[in-house]
Amino acid sequence: MQIKVLGTGCRKCKALLAATEEAIKSTGVQAEIEYVTDMMQIAETGLLSTPGLIIDNQIVSSGKVLEPQAIVELIEKNK
Template identity: 50%
Template sequence: MKIKILGTGCPKCQQLEAITRDAVKEMGIDAEIEKVKDIAKIMAYPVMMTPALVIDEKVVLSGKVPTKTEVSTLLKNASAR
């Protein structure tokens, strides 16, 4: 599973990264997590606000910091595809 955190490095982006890493570790998922800070690369995705979470090239969340439970649900749904 490929996971990308889109954001320029603001506190909310850092929170999303930490929550996502915790959820992946807790669930025992084999995932590659990449932090995308380059604004041109972020603009290639259909997001209006950061932070954003991309799983296997699909934007699953943007514009807010989710709970770990919300991220876990998104990860489960993505792995079920």
């Protein structure tokens, strides 16, 4: 599973990254987490507002910081 956290490096983006890492640890899923801060790369994904979360090339969240449990549910749904 490939997970990307997209953001500019702001506090909310880093909070989403931390929540994503916590969610991965709690599920035990094998996943590669990539933190994308390059605005050109973010624009190429089609994400309209940061922070964003992409699981296996599908945007699953945009513009908000999710709690770890909500990320776990998204991971389970996208397995």
